[in-house]
Amino acid sequence: MLSSYPRFWKPGKEKPFNPIELAFKTREIVCRKVNEVECRKYTHFYVAGVYRGIVTACGVGCCLRCFYCWVPLSRDFPEKYGQYYTPKQVVENIVKLARKYGVWKARISCCEPTICPDHLIQVLELIEDVKEIKLFILETNGILFGVDRSLVKKVLNFDKVYVRLSLKAGNSQGFTWRTGAIGEFYELPFKAIEYFVQEGVTLKRFHVAAMTDPRIMSNEERMELIKKVWEIDPLLAMNIEEEIVDPYDTTLIRLKEAGVKIF
Numbered sequence: 001m002l003s004s005y006p007r008f009w010k011p012g013k014e015k016p017f018n019p020i021e022l023a024f025k026t027r028e029i030v031c032r033k034v035n036e037v038e039c040r041k042y043t044h045f046y047v048a049g050v051y052r053g054i055v056t057a058c059g060v061g062c063c064l065r066c067f068y069c070w071v072p073l074s075r076d077f078p079e080k081y082g083q084y085y086t087p088k089q090v091v092e093n094i095v096k097l098a099r100k101y102g103v104w105k106a107r108i109s110c111c112e113p114t115i116c117p118d119h120l121i122q123v124l125e126l127i128e129d130v131k132e133i134k135l136f137i138l139e140t141n142g143i144l145f146g147v148d149r150s151l152v153k154k155v156l157n158f159d160k161v162y163v164r165l166s167l168k169a170g171n172s173q174g175f176t177w178r179t180g181a182i183g184e185f186y187e188l189p190f191k192a193i194e195y196f197v198q199e200g201v202t203l204k205r206f207h208v209a210a211m212t213d214p215r216i217m218s219n220e221e222r223m224e225l226i227k228k229v230w231e232i233d234p235l236l237a238m239n240i241e242e243e244i245v246d247p248y249d250t251t252l253i254r255l256k257e258a259g260v261k262i263f
């Protein structure tokens, strides 16, 4: 199985993959049920400066292979990195850091949190009950929310959850070029946005981010992306957080593997 597991994405040199299949393959590596409790691999826990200070549980595994991605190499080699943590252990680590540094926000980062959905839901359940954390920012690429509306409903049941959904492309060609995934799946994150809107989210609990860095996205594609979000909800479109590529070491490795020069 691992011989065909996608690592670094090399546009034009490799076959695009099905991101849902990759989510399932990755789930087999990074999630493990122990006595009915879903554990997930994490590499470490830390406090990041973004969001004016947030406790970050650095998880393993994603269903896309964005060539500009900054996360550790655990994304590409999930079998080699991290240890399994129960939801309880994850929240204990989060609370410890929150107390130590006086920070009241938390997130799971470095990975796609929805890859282990049962684990994620249990973490969110526990977070609801700890007084140290007031806000949980759920960062996602939206792929799995786009195939499972019930997961959208589940996460919105938690009062402390705020969702940041990050788009990678405005059309199918851009999606494959940047993420390695088959073009037709580019609609899934937009479908996820639709589901969140239909479930009644507002900007108080949800916003859309998008990797629209002009070095890797034409203005034409950027406008396609904004138009698609506008058609779902103009307010969301007017509040898109536009991202740019930063030269992290891991990003530079992935850009080099992809043959993309922007620095």
Ligand code: SF4
Residues within 6 Å of the ligand: 062, 063, 064, 065, 066, 068, 069, 070, 071, 075, 110, 111, 112, 141
């Ligand atoms: S940028 Fe996000 S969605 Fe893309 S590969 Fe990295 S972690 Fe996954």
